[in-house]
Each structure stands twice: as structure tokens, then as C-alpha cells.
Amino acid sequence: MVDVDDGAATAAPEKRIEDGSIRLVLGAVAATLLFASLGQTIVSTALPVMVADLGGMDKITWVMTAYLLASTIGAPVAGKLGDLYGRKMVLQTGIVVFIVGAVLCGIASSMGQVIAGRILQGGGGGALIVTSMAVVGDLLPARERGKAQGVLGAAFGLSTVIGPLLGGFLVEHLSWHWIFFVNFPVGLAAFIILGIALPRRADRSRKSVDYAGGALLATFLAALVLISNTAGTVFAWSSVQTLSLALIALAAVVMFVRVERRAEEPILPMSLFANNTFLVVNFVGLMVGMAMFGTITFLPFFLQVVKGISPTSSGLFLVPMMGGLLTASIGSGRYMARTGRYKLLPVFSTALLSVALLSMTTLAPDSPLWLIALSMIGIGLGLGPVFSIGVAAIQNAIPVSMLGVGTASANMFRLIGGAVGTAGFGALFSAGMAHNLVKWLPEAGAGGIRTIEAEMVAALPPETRAHVLDGIASALHPVFWIAAGSALIACIASTQLRELPLSS
Template identity: 35%
Template sequence: MAATPIPRHIKLILAGLMLSVFMGMLDGQIVATSLPKVVTDLGGLNLFAWVTTGYIIAASVITPLSGKLGDLFGHKRVVMGSIGVFMTGSLASGLAGSMHQLIAFRVLQGLGAGGLVTGVFAILGALFSPRDRAKYQSYFAANFAVAALAGPAVGGILSDHLGWRWVFFINLPIGIAALLMLGLLLKLPVVKRNPVVDYPGIALLSGAIVTLILFASWGGSQYAWSSPVIIGLGAATVLIAALFIAVERKAVEPVIPLRLFQDSTFSICAALGIIGGAVFLGSVNFLALFAQGVTGASATVSGLVLLPMMFGLVASTMITGQVISRTGRYKWFPVASMAVGLVGVSLLATMTADTSRVVACLFMILLGIGSGLSQQVLTLAAQNSAPMRDIGAITGTVTLARQAGTALGLSVFATIFYTRLGHQLPKHLTPALEAELAGKGGASSLASTHGLSPALAHAVSSAYADALTPVFIATIPLLVTGLVIALFLKNVPLQKAERGAPAAAKPEPQLAHANESDKD
């Protein structure tokens, strides 16, 4: 039987949603490429890291909040508001006259970007049945990959030919197109509720996220793990989190409803999100380090070395979405994700200075496949396990879990790498090579072994390879834990509806719905 054609207005809505997500993801990639030119123009080299850190903190803080606000006030409003905030931040960033201004406007951008991702996936949950949603969410995973791959190149071209400010201005036409598509065509059923905003919960959750991100970002890099600053941030995170839980137990409309964790599916998805974020996202930077520090690739070539991993991710995500859409079964994909990822990191841990780029790429493909097998499934399974009125909070919490895992993974793995590198370099460098390395600015200034003498390049690449091995070994117990947890995931049947028919069109018995467009 032939598949029912997708209505034209649904295609345009999907295009608007994909443009929204693409805009946010692309921005995160292209800005990094332009930062050297930004510093040359605005100065403030000691502040440039905050251009990224401020953005990440803001996006992380708003992610769970935007989901809950969407549940209370409508996800269309939240997404369109997020696009507006993001565009305003982009315009202001492009006009910034100082590094302090740019950091402030990047925080505004981050607030918009964090609301986009959560809101878009919540809208998909409202528009489509779970089985149809699996298929459409796989398209968004491909969207993420395209943005990640195109970002550095686009950023370089814009910075070189039009100036770094166009890295931000490019978001404006994309945002306008998305606003027009969603504003004119998107109509969502929304629950009529008397919203009660959980201000204490918002404040405490924001505080916990900020201290956690700073703890993960600064620990082992700007400050020693035993320093008063890091210990204080860790203690503050635990204390604020405990206060947040106490407040949420009594809140009328909690930001993260604690009752959701009574559902084993939701709890398992959140736990796997943390593990997946740490391993599959947190380890990518170290694959780039292998390409540059061990094989001697330039920054551009190292990006190409990572391409096979991205292709593996996109292919497995697309296939997963199609299979789930046809069968309605998802349990074994997270299990396979952890298992394939376990094989991938175990092989990556065997790499040495003599491992070729081709062999490394094959290992990376396995890691990409493992990531793709659970990329969308966790959000889908969590959304399928709870009532529609909580879909925003669910989406935001699972996304936050993945972000927290990524931040913690990056921090811990970086500490392992740099500690190990400090021990390995002296073992591979003779006094003459130490002097040559010092003349190049020292190990901390090396982005690649490209251009070094053969003897120094081999010594540095050997030290890098030896320092990276324990990073991949450290991911093995995480994936083993994830594999065990995934085995307990229940396969709650996914509903199947007519294509194009909103999944949320059938109200829950105790809730009345109204068309959100009537209230905009």
C-alpha cells in the first residue's frame, strides 16, 4: 500500500523547524572559526573564551526552562520567541564594539538557541504520532550533522571575505524565513491551563546549571581540582541541587516534575543521555587531537578525518528512524548503541603513533554509528512514556542530561589527557628535542605536529598517542554501565496515526484544548 503523501503545509512547517535548529547549530560552529579575527579587531584576548562559555551556560540554563514554559504557555510561542531572541542577539553581536559587549550579546544568543532545540522537538511531539516522529526526528539528526560539518568552512569564508561580523548577520535571513513559515502555518492544539510559574525552581535550577558548567569547564584547566574555587563550585552545585529538589517537591508547576522520574523509561533515558553525552559528544574533541597531534593533520584536514564518523552517525540515525517508524519498537537501539560504542572506543584505545588515518577513520565510523543508534531514540522513548502536558519538560530534561554529560565528560577527559601528556612528553623528548620544542613555543602552543622536524614530530605524536589512550579507556566503564542500564529499558508500544494528523489532536480526558494560533 502506497504511503500517504505529506501535506504541503506540513512540509513547510518541517522546513521552518529544521531551519530554526540549523541556525542554532550552525552558529555554534562558525563562531569558533572567526574568533581569531574577532580578537584582532576588538582585543580582549583574555576574555575570548567567554564568547563561547557564556553562550554555553545560557543555552544550558534555558533548555529545561523553555520546555516547561512551552508546556505552560504553548510551544509555538516559545519557539518563535526563541528565534526572535536569537536573531536579536545575532544582530547585536554583529554590531558589538567591544569584547565585553560581544560576550553579553552571545549570552542573549545562547538563551535563544537553548529554547530552539527543546521547543522544536516538543513541537514534533505535538504534531506527529510517536512512530511517525521517529522518522522525522532522524531528518533533524542529519540537519545537526550538516551544520557541524559546514560550520567551520562557512565561518572561514565569511570571516575572510565579508568580515567576522557576517558570521552573526547570516542568521538574520534564516531566522526571518523560519519565523514566516512557522508563524503563518503552524497551528498547535494547546492545553487550557492557569499557569503558575515556578520562580524559585527556575532560580535554583539556573544556579545549579551555572555552577556545574563552571565546575566542569574550569576544573583541571584554569584551576586545579583541589583548588578552593573548584571545591566551592562543586559544593555549591550539590547544595543548590538539593534545595532545588526540595522546592520542586512542593511546587504547583515544577520546572522538572519529579514525578516523571517514577517512570523507569524516563529515568533510564535521562541516565543514558548523560552517558551518551559524555562518551559520544565529549570524546569528539580528542579525536580531532589525535588527527592533529598524532597524524600531523592540519585543522582543515582533521575536519575531513572526522567526516566518516559524521556519516556513520547520520546513516545509523536515518536507518534507526525508519525502522522504528515501521515497527514501533525501539528498545534494542540504545542497547546496540552502547555495544557498538564500546567496540569503537576499545579499538580507539589501541591507536598508537603508527596508526594510519584510514584505520583511525574506520574506528571513528563505529563510534559514529553507536552515537546515531541512540541519538533520537532517548527523546522519543521519554516523550512516549509521559502525558502530552509534560512533553516540553520531558524534552528539556533529556536534552539537559545530554548537555551535562558532555560538559562533565569533556572536563574529566581533558584532565586525564593533560595529566598523562605531562608525564609522557619527558619520556619521548631528548634534551635537544626539548630545546627545539621550546623554540616552537612549547607543547601548550602545538595545534599540530605539521611542520615539525621528523624526529620532534615523532616524539610529540608518540606522547600524544600515549596520552590519548587512557581517555578512551576511561569511556569503557561508562559504556558498560550504559549497556546494563539500557537492557532494563521497556519497549512501550509507539502509537501509529495517519500521517500529517497531529498526535496531540486527541486530548487527554481531563484536559481541554484550544488552537494556539487563536491566542497568538
């Protein structure tokens, strides 16, 4: 059993690394995390061109979903493998898998081949993101980890903004193939640097691998991601497909818990749930993930259809949020390193997040864009400390032998919250539109978000258009009310976090 808040074990699983190499390794790790994160976001602006070249319009959403699905599954498995066999092996393997997937996408001659390559990319990307964060726990004392995790969180947030812009630039000036080939030099450089500077694990003994637990966790996460991406859009909520996925997810999680209690080296040790820090931080991440993904998913639609701005400009409204996230993530990490304190940071940040989301419940067709941008800054400031401080707090509270598993859990629970939030908010928004638009635009009200385009709304008679815009804005209000409530629950839960001393 893991003692509640026992703290990290004293012996690190890796050989000691010279102090002069730490910065080099951390730089390579940050670059690795950045290009793995870019793998998801860089593709969005290239999709129309790829469809025009390869065909397969009916498969377009799977280019994004395949990556998300594989990365969600790959992350917790990689976290455990890193604990068993060392971060170096997992990082270098992840880089190779990611690059091979990128090359397959770049030379693909059909959309099916692109999707196959994206599955490989996603598996490698998920492993890279989690293992990069775990390396920080191996190399730095607890007091310094918040600062480094803040930088990694900033790199992750930066990819959300620069990914679509870089993808658009490469498509316009070269071709869509280069959005995949551009990863090669960065991946090669990171592979070489990590091979030289990061030591291998000293223990080479044979380990027991929890294959059954890994398969059940993969099944649960896959079903959850598929529900969030297809329910209410591809399939009706009451359809056989959606209900079957829900039953599969439920059965998988029940069997997973039973298997993990008996496994010699469980993918996710059940004893960790007795650890206050692990439990509180991951519950907060779950709630915040719901709030964050709800915002990111539906705000661009409101800006394009209701405010009438272009898709590119609507995407730029994520920049204020990411600016706030970068500032708060790095700033909170520095505060943690300077003072050794961290408990109040997620309390205050989630309170700010709740207030910022509450301000979004007033969205209307005449809402000024500057006010929306201001709310997005508040949302980013609220998110930043949760990401950087949460991972560092977990790494400080669990044995070093479980560092990868603990780091992966923070990412996994946030993604689970995002999947549940996206699905639930999508159903709520669609139901609200069906109710609000049934009189003015019955076919759109019944069909949901995918049947409404900005051009279609702009072409409506003025009176009808005014009612439709009001109906769309009103349908969003419950989404942001519930997101604000989720952030408030996260705030209350954060007060239960027990602050542990940080080694320096």
C-alpha cells in the same frame, strides 16, 4: 504522580493542525533547529579574525562558553514554558531572542559586547533546539516521531560539520560580522511560517511558574559548565575557584530536588524519575554524552600534534562520524516508524559505540588515518539511534502535558554527561601527559594540552619528538578506555528499557 510508563495523554495541548500544514511546520522547525545549532559551530573558524579586529585575546574562550552556558540553561526552562504556554509562543520568542543576540554580536565593537550577544544567542538557541523537538511530539503520532526526530538529529549533526566551513567561507569572502547576520533571513522566514501554520495554545489561563526551581537548575548547570571549561586549564583542580563551583553545584542540586517536590508546576517533576523510559533513556544519554564529548574534544588535538595534519583537516575527521550519525539517526527513525519497535536499537548501537571507542585505545603515532576515519564512522553509527530513538521513546511514555519537560531532559542529561566527561577526561589526559612527558618536555607535561602546539613538537630533536608523540598517544588511551566503558554501561542499561506500543 506520573504512572510508570503510563504513555502520553490523549488530549494534545495545542489546537489541531491541518494535515497539509504539518510538512510546512516541520520544515520550518528543522530550519530553526539547524540555524540554532549553527550558532554554536559557525563561530569557531572566525575567532582569530575577531580577536585581530576587536582585541580581547584573554576573552576568546568565553565566546564559545557563553553560548554553551546560556543554551544549557535555556533549554529546560523553555521546555517547561512550552508545556505551560504552548510551543508557538516559545519558538517565536526564542527566534527573536536569538536574532537580537546575533545582531548585537554582528555590530559589536569589543569582545565584551560579543560575549553579551552570545549569551542572548545561547538562551534563544537552547530554547529553539528543545522546543523544535517537542513540536514533533505535538504534531505526529508516536510511531512517526522517530522518523522526524531522526531528521532533526541529522540537522543537528550536520551543523557540526558545515558550521566551521560556512564560517570560514563568510570570513574569507565577506567579514566576520556576516557569521551573525546570516541567521536573519532564515530566522525571519521561520518566524513567519510558524506564525501562520502553527496554532496557538487554546488554554490562556494564568499558570504558576517555578521561578525558584528554574533559578536553582540554572545555578547547577552554570556551575557544571564552568567547571568543565575552566578546571585544569584556567584554574587548578584544587583551586578555591574550582572547589567553590563544585560546592555551589552540589548545594544547588540538593536544594533543587527539595523545591521541585513542593512546586505546583515544577521545572523537572521528580515523579518522572519513576518512569522507566524516562530514567533509562536519560541515564543512557548521560553515559553516551560522556563518551561523545570526550571523542570530539581530544581527537583533533591528537591529529594536529601527533599526526601533524592541519587544524582544518583535523576538523574534517569529524565528517565520517557525522556521516555515520546521520545515516543511523535517519535509518533508526524509519525502522521505528515501519515496525513500531525500538528497544533493541539503542542496545546494538551503544554496543557498536563501545567497540568503536575500544579501537581508539590503540592510537599511536603510526596509526593510519583511514583506520581512525573508520573508527569515527563506527562512533557516529553508535550515536545516531540514541539521539533519535531516545527522544521519541520519552515522548511516547509521558503525558502530553509534560512533553516539553521530557524532551528537554534528554538534551540536558546528554549535556551534563558531556560536561562531566570533558572535565574528567581533561584532568585524566593532563595527568597522563604530566607523567609521560616530565622527562622529555617538563614544561608541557605540567602545563597540559594548551601549552603544546604542533609546531613546537615538530621542532624538537627526532629522538625527543618520538618520545613526546608516544607520550601524548599513551595519555589518550585511558580516556578512550573509560569512554568505551561508559558506552558499555549505556548498552547494559538499554536492555532495561521497557518497550511500549506506539500509536499510529
